[in-house]
Amino acid sequence: MLATGVLGAGVCSAPAVLAAPVNASGDVVKVRLGGDATQTRIVIELDRAVDAKVVTRDSETTQQIIALPDVEVGKALSGTGMGLIADWKVESIAGSTRLKLNFKGQGKIYRRFLLPPADGISVYRYVVDIVPGNADTAVEKPSPVPVIAAPASGKTQMASNTSRKKVIVIDAGHGGKDPGALGGNSYEKDVNLAAARTLKASLEKTGRYTVIMTRETDSFVDLPARVRIARNANADLFISLHSDAGGNGETRGASIYTLSDSGTERAARKALVKGDWSLPDMPQSDAVVSRILIDLTQRATKNRSATFAQLVMDHISASTPLLKTNLRQAGLFVLLAPDVPAVLLEMGFVNNKEDEAMLSDPRHREIMMGQVARAIDVYFANEVRYASFAGLP
Template sequence: MFRRFDVSGYAKVILKAITLAGCVCGSTLVTQPALAAGSDVVKVRLGGDAAQTRIVIELEKSVAAKIVTRDSETDRQVIALPDIDLNKAMAGQGQGLVGDWKLENVAGSVRLKLNFKSGAKIYRRFLLPPADGISVYRYVIDIVPQGTEKSADAASQLLASVPVVTAAVQAPVQPVAPRNRKKIIVIDAGHGGKDPGAHGGKTWEKDVNLAAAKALRTALEKTGRYNVIMTRDTDSFVDLPARVRIARSANADLFISLHSDSGGDGNTRGASIYTLSDSGTERAAKKALIKGDWSQGEPPADAIVSRILIDLTQRATKNRSATFAQLVMDNIGDSTPLLKTNQRQAGFVVLLAPDVPAVLLEMGFVNNPQDEAMLNDSGHRAVMMGQVARAIDKYFDNSVQYASFAGLN
């Protein structure tokens, strides 16, 4: 169990980072001009010196980036930015610790390649959402010399010493309105393959879950609003951490896991929905701070600051998950019996992603004859999943926005 910190002091570190990310450090500013329409990359800015170099990539949308090179490489690093459109490669001379850089399309994603002048490492990465009159997302990368160690206090002092730089504007730049993009929905059909799940009078849970998942995919694709990804669309086994990886690697906007309940003497019936519990939240935070885990691709440069960022992200994600769970229950109640206590919390693995709103929907009791008949009725499945699709529509119509911190990937 992590002890709780008084975040008031450490929050200053984050607030200073947010304030200063609108500019870049150092006495010289290098800016790559904005690209033409059709690209999610607005511009790239560099600043700083041999003590610290900052790179700011301005984007039209959120990104969950990750380092794809080894931590031990001190002459170069490569960062992948999935689900980002780049209409043409960008490159430029570096500054401070960076010799040169290039942004290009590689292996299905945009990659930032950084060549260092001397031994250096990426100390911190984070993503800032649009705010205070700034219409773009800012993905910030801080680079320090290899061997540099900084505590939270040292980071605060460093950020406080970074001068604010105002660049002369040669021509007015119009704010770039975020382009509409389809939301990414990951549908998880629970169980599968060698893991059949619960068994009813004549039904295996894995089969009911898959049929419902396909019905939901059909309902969502009919709207034209979503890109739908299935964790499985056949009777195959997918382990639980892999289901979370699928959602996070896709930069999903929403994750819904479909299950069929079982228990008691067979008289209990009704649907219920789960969001992440407090114990599950703590478990997810621990996993996010472990090197090599599915939540964290590299060890955090500063454990305290990283934990604060994780906590902030988890709080926002849990709120959005709870909002969506309520919408689902409000909609499916017209066609499906609900348990008396139908909104619940648990530490299920599939709910652990710290930056993807997620719910686990128990559609009914497969060992209850009435629920089992409904779950096996294609007409009922179509109605129920259509109502779930409408809940998803309402969720996004409420303009729910989020930004995942790149430091968690």
């Protein structure tokens, strides 16, 4: 959990992260620390990209100095450390800005990388992870994450994974013994499955996606299994299709749901246990660090889900009536995966005559699902995939 009072709203209280706000007299915006005596992280938030270099020897275990070329700092910045770091200092010496880390006992740099602005975060984040000086990192150390610099135009070049097809999981709501809502002439489960099949065909025509259905027949699939399918497939996007019902049958229009704050907390509790819900590479020995990683992952996932939800509404509005309040949040079970962007689309009210007629019309279904497919195209055209710690705030 992250500390309140310094990092701002929406952050849980715990002594896991310290932050030092910086006077905006240079390129350094904020310095933050987190972790413990097993692994400690320091994050330098910057207004610009940096190609940093370690200037001390690897054998030096009491301190490390990192040069930050082209970074300006109005005056020296310093602070107490935590975990393996005794104290830190960012200063300009002979026109060169340096980050100096003094260790408690012995320490060494495990990895360092730069994260560009993303998911509503406007700053660059230079991240340095420190481990004990006697730690064996020869096998565990991952491949370096490339440093991404801003080109002369000022636009950020961002790394993305385009070497494989995106994996889309389509969930046809209800099924089998669970019929869902009842319309005048149809069951919701049948309307949902027909739409899911149409969307699958539309996506597969492009050749850009691997499409997986949670069910392809009139069968019952429980809610945990639907989420499990998406996570086991390493899905890039999860779309659950439903048909609404309620009131006296006069209400009509489509809406879309993303995960609510209460659902986020529920998902975090599930992710803290081993099994289908746990996050990969999550340290099981430290509950505080584990929760930090979950929170960061969830933040990025929720932002992506919200972006996609808006795109869907923008695209289907050309053919489908929308509810006045059509962007909604709820703690729905199928949205709980902490690392898979997910939405639940209510395509219309099956107990409304006009909506039911539209939802049962193959031609309208083809148009509507084609618009959802185009929303998916736009979403991935703008999507940037980052290496590890993509959700770091």
